[in-house]
Amino acid sequence: xxxxxxxxxxxxxxxxxxxxxxxxxxxxxxxxxxxxxxxxxxxxxxxxxxxxxxxxxxxxxxxxxxxxxxxxxxxxxxxxxxxxxxxxxxxxxxxxxxxxxxxxxxxxxxxxxxxxxxxxxxxxxxxxxxxxxxxxxxxxxxxxxxxxxxxxxxxxxxxxxxxxxxxxxxxxxxxxxxxxxxxxxxxxxxxxxxxxxxxxxxxxxxxxxxxxxxxxxxxxxxxxxxxxxxxxxxxxxxxxxxxxxxxxxxxxxxxxxxxxxxxxxxxxxxxxxxxxxxxxxxxxxxxxxxxxxxxxxxxxxxxxxxxxxxxxxxxxxxxxxxxxxxxxxxxxxxxxxxxxxxxxxxxxxxxxxxxxxxxxxxxxxxxxxxxxxxxxxxxxxxxxxxxxxxxxxxxxxxxxxxxxxxxxxxxxxxxxxxxxxxxxxxxxxxxxxxxxxxxxxxxxxxxxxxxxxxxxxxxxxxxxxxxxxxxxxxxxxxxxxxxxxxxxxxxxxxxxxxxxxxxxxxxxxxxxxxxxxxxxxxxxxxxxxxxxxxxxxxxxxxxxxxxxxxxxxxxxxxxxxxxxxxxxxxxxxxxxxxxxxxxxxxxxxxxxxxxxxxxxxxxxxxxxxxxxxxxxxxxxxxxxxxxxxxxxxxxxxxxxxxxxxxxxxxxxxxxxxxx
RNA sequence: GCCUCGGUGGCUUAGAGGUAUAGCGCAUCCUUGGUAAGGAUGAGGUCGAGGGUUCAAUUCCCUCCCGGGGCUCCA
Numbered sequence: 001x002x003x004x005x006x007x008x009x010x011x012x013x014x015x016x017x018x019x020x021x022x023x024x025x026x027x028x029x030x031x032x033x034x035x036x037x038x039x040x041x042x043x044x045x046x047x048x049x050x051x052x053x054x055x056x057x058x059x060x061x062x063x064x065x066x067x068x069x070x071x072x073x074x075x076x077x078x079x080x081x082x083x084x085x086x087x088x089x090x091x092x093x094x095x096x097x098x099x100x101x102x103x104x105x106x107x108x109x110x111x112x113x114x115x116x117x118x119x120x121x122x123x124x125x126x127x128x129x130x131x132x133x134x135x136x137x138x139x140x141x142x143x144x145x146x147x148x149x150x151x152x153x154x155x156x157x158x159x160x161x162x163x164x165x166x167x168x169x170x171x172x173x174x175x176x177x178x179x180x181x182x183x184x185x186x187x188x189x190x191x192x193x194x195x196x197x198x199x200x201x202x203x204x205x206x207x208x209x210x211x212x213x214x215x216x217x218x219x220x221x222x223x224x225x226x227x228x229x230x231x232x233x234x235x236x237x238x239x240x241x242x243x244x245x246x247x248x249x250x251x252x253x254x255x256x257x258x259x260x261x262x263x264x265x266x267x268x269x270x271x272x273x274x275x276x277x278x279x280x281x282x283x284x285x286x287x288x289x290x291x292x293x294x295x296x297x298x299x300x301x302x303x304x305x306x307x308x309x310x311x312x313x314x315x316x317x318x319x320x321x322x323x324x325x326x327x328x329x330x331x332x333x334x335x336x337x338x339x340x341x342x343x344x345x346x347x348x349x350x351x352x353x354x355x356x357x358x359x360x361x362x363x364x365x366x367x368x369x370x371x372x373x374x375x376x377x378x379x380x381x382x383x384x385x386x387x388x389x390x391x392x393x394x395x396x397x398x399x400x401x402x403x404x405x406x407x408x409x410x411x412x413x414x415x416x417x418x419x420x421x422x423x424x425x426x427x428x429x430x431x432x433x434x435x436x437x438x439x440x441x442x443x444x445x446x447x448x449x450x451x452x453x454x455x456x457x458x459x460x461x462x463x464x465x466x467x468x469x470x471x472x473x474x475x476x477x478x479x480x481x482x483x484x485x486x487x488x489x490x491x492x493x494x495x496x497x498x499x500x501x502x503x504x505x506x507x508x509x510x511x512x513x514x515x516x517x518x519x520x521x522x523x524x525x526x527x528x529x530x531x532x533x534x535x536x537x538x539x540x541x542x543x544x545x546x547x548x549x550x551x552x553x554x555x556x557x558x559x560x561x562x563x564x565x566x567x568x569x570x571x572x573x574x575x576x577x578x579x580x581x582x583x584x585x586x587x588x589x590x591x592x593x594x595x596x597x598x599x600x601x602x603x604x605x606x607x608x609x610x611x612x613x614x615x616x617x618x619x620x621x622x623x624x625x626x627x628x629x630x631x632x633x634x635x636x637x638x639x640x641x642x643x644x645x646x647x648x649x650x651x652x653x654x655x656x657x658x659x
Numbered sequence: 660g661c662c663u664c665g666g667u668g669g670c671u672u673a674g675a676g677g678u679a680u681a682g683c684g685c686a687u688c689c690u691u692g693g694u695a696a697g698g699a700u701g702a703g704g705u706c707g708a709g710g711g712u713u714c715a716a717u718u719c720c721c722u723c724c725c726g727g728g729g730c731u732c733c734a
Binding site for chain 1: 694729
């Protein structure tokens with residue numbers, strides 16, 4: 001049986017590896033997962049089946065539409081063909097998760113049609129079998145000219161609509177295609193290659209996730225659940241959404257497109273620090289920082305090929321007569337730059353890094369959540385050109401460790417995220433020890449996804465996935481070994497023998513999206529808070545590191561003197577409020593050090609400092625220390641991290657409120 | 660994108676076919692206060708936008724925008 005599915009470029013024929021394909025089974029079907037399908041009979045043909053008025057019009061919501069052409073050779077064994085067809089339909093319904101089916105006789109799928117009698121018999125058989133399998137089935141009548149409207153799930157894809165329209169015009173059937181994508185990329189991929197899920201332990205045991213004992217690895221269990229079973233989440237608003245606003249970090253911007261946020265001074269500061277930190281870590285590994293355009297020509301031959309490989313998820317804009325798209329990663333600019341460079345094997349591994357502010361992905365609006373998933377986000381994107389597989393592996397391992405280090409400095413350690421490693425079977429067979437080495441490094445079981453064929457551009461990738469309070473997983477760091485794009489972009493280096501070679505390319509985001517790091521920090525702090533741990537940011541990231549609270553107005557001068565002796569982000573709460581109120585407000589801002597100054601401090605040498613990291617809920621830890629001791633303590637905590645000055649007025653009375 | 664729930668001063672919110680409640684915040688004043696909310700007074704609202712039904716709509720109906728959750732997706 002040949003199954004025809006549409007992809008975005010054209011209709012492609014390919015066999016499923018399900019073992020049910022026989023050359024003799026020629027029934028042609030075309031499957032479209034549709035928001036709705038609607039038809040209306042126009043005129044009967046000489047071969048029309050007799051129908052009542054109720055079948056002259058039909059509509060089905062949220063259905064898998066199955067266009068069918070029964071072919072000459074099917075007549076020999078209609079029963080068998082019908083069964084095989086039903087089998088295939090079932091498989092697809094499982095993938096797209098629907099139990100509603102519209103059967104639609106569609107002659108134009110074949111040039112060798114069966115007799116009308118056989119066709120009707122086959123259709124009825126299929127309908128009956130599907131009903132027995134408790135599907136909700138409708139069938140459009142055979143032998144009528146019909147008009148139909150179908151709305152496919154997904155994105156507008158022009159090539160497809162042409163294909164369908166041509167088919168429709170040929171037989172005089174008006175077809176209105178509103179929007180289409182047909183069978184999603186993932187589905188297409190699944191048809192080509194199958195994912196096998198495993199758990200790999202530090203001892204190198206490859207286990208079945210279903211039988212794995214997750215005791216002590218509850219988060220991994222949640223992650224596996226999320227990845228394989230796509231578990232349902234509970235009804236709860238994500239805590240970070242409230243926190244990002246309450247802490248005046250970031251907010252929605254209704255005046256823009258969804259998923260494009262505004263960042264207030266404190267949020268901008270945190271982003272800026274994180275950005276600089278990650279860039280600096282990349283630079284330490286020898287990466288050269290570059291800057292490339294945000295928008296690219298959609299019709300550039302190389303880019304076009306790349307875009308065609310993926311579902312349309314980009315913003316596009318028209319400028320003059322050009323169609324441009326906004327980048328969704330730094331790959332485009334860097335690869336185009338690599339293409340024009342003269343690179344010797346002596347220059348390898350060659351690293352370039354760019355902080356994309358922004359990367360744009362037009363994610364489906366229903367999928368956007370706070371800082372977790374955005375349409376415009378900031379991502380450090382580093383690419384490493386490697387001479388051969390050995391060099392790529394060695395770089396991969398080095399960058400794997402860099403990612404662990406970067407996340408831990410940001411405030412997310414190994415217990416906060418789960419590791420997924422994904423690779424092709426071939427790569428695994430040749431590099432088992434290498435893979436196990438990755439698992440040993442983190443010393444905990446990891447999720448493995450193994451493909452029997454490569455269908456993305458990479459042969460190996462890992463991600464670190466943060467698992468939040470709603471059991472949702474989000475990828476942070478990732479490294480991938482790309483075996484395809486050097487060729488696509490014509491990137492080459494001159495080897496020691498003087499010949500041109502294609503490098504392997506590593507894609508690495510040491511931290512993942514910066515906004516997502518903030519999301520993870522906020523979610524982690526919230527989970528801590530529920531566990532009875534006082535929530536806070538790492539000191540180097542805290543918008544205010546020290547707050548000075550003068551007891552009365554007469555102590556403000558002294559507070560200013562102390563502030564001038566501090567070399568960190570310090571502010572003064574000079575508002576006319578009670579000390580209690582000011583302490584409470586400082587706590588609400590998660591300020592790591594709060595120093596109250598009154599007569600005692602003015603007349604003595606010490607400050608009275610509330611140290612957040614040592615406090616318990618409702619039990620502030622108050623420690624007496626000299627200004628120099630506080631300075632010393634903070635400078636140890638921020639050593640090696642970027643620093644930016646206070647983003648707001650030093651005196652709180654001079655600050656506006658943003659939220 | 661689809662399904663579903665929601666949108667009331669800057670924020671959180673009560674309420675109802677007759678234009679509206681409270682707290683926080685803000686302003687002014689009193690209090691000059693020592694570790695998680697001191698007190699008083701006041702300003703501030705086209706009740707998300709547009710259309711419809713009605714004598715009358717913020718309330719009922721439709722469309723749209725924005726947000727939450729689910730589905731789908733995540734190069």
